[in-house]
Amino acid sequence: ETNGRMRVRLMALSHIKSGANNTQTARNLHISRRIVNDWVKRFYEQGLDGLKEKPRSGRPCNLNEQQLSQLSQYIHDNSIKPKGGRLKAQTLVAYITQEFKVDYSVDNIYRLLHQLGFSWITSRSRHPKQSDEVQEAFKKIRNGNDPYDPVECQP
Incomplete structure (x- = not known):
């Protein structure tokens, strides 16, 4: 089992099946006895499905679907700036406050990005005056640090 929480639940059931009581199982796994009682009860009532995590409702989003779509489009349009630089979370906070009158x-913002299908990966910024030709020319300069490019010493 790859899910760590599910693995602990299965270990608890394994302890109980091997003869340990709920208190001993809780002590061995460093969890509360009440949790073990709940897991055992759910297992007897629902089987392995009773041990799986249920979806949590959580707090509803402050933005509606149309606003989320508009925010997603804004992120897509402004994530890569032609003059260099990158979109910052603080910029998104200001945009949401200004456009939708909602405080985040x-x-x-990072949670909201994940919900919209974006990942917050920062890349190296690109200076507006950066030149690929100058970089290639710089790479060709002999500096003596390359072991395959010996530098002659002059007396």
Whole structure:
């Protein structure tokens, strides 16, 4: 089992099947006895499906579907700037506050990005005056650090 929480639940059932009581199982796994009681009860009533995590409703999003779509389009259009730089979470907070009159913290921006299907991967920024030709020319300069490119010493 790859899910760690499910693995602990299965280990608890394994302890109980091997003869340990709920208190001993809880002590061995460093969890509360009440949790073990709940898992055993759910297992007897629903089988292995009773041990799986149920979806949690959580707090509803402050933005509606149309606003989320508009935000997604804004992120898509502004994530890569032609003059260099990148979109910052603080910029998104300001945009949401200005456009939708809804307050978000920077921490919730990352969660919102994940919900919209984006991942917050930062790349190296590109300076507006950066030149590929100058970089290639710089790479060709002999600096003496290459062991395959010996530098002659002059007396």
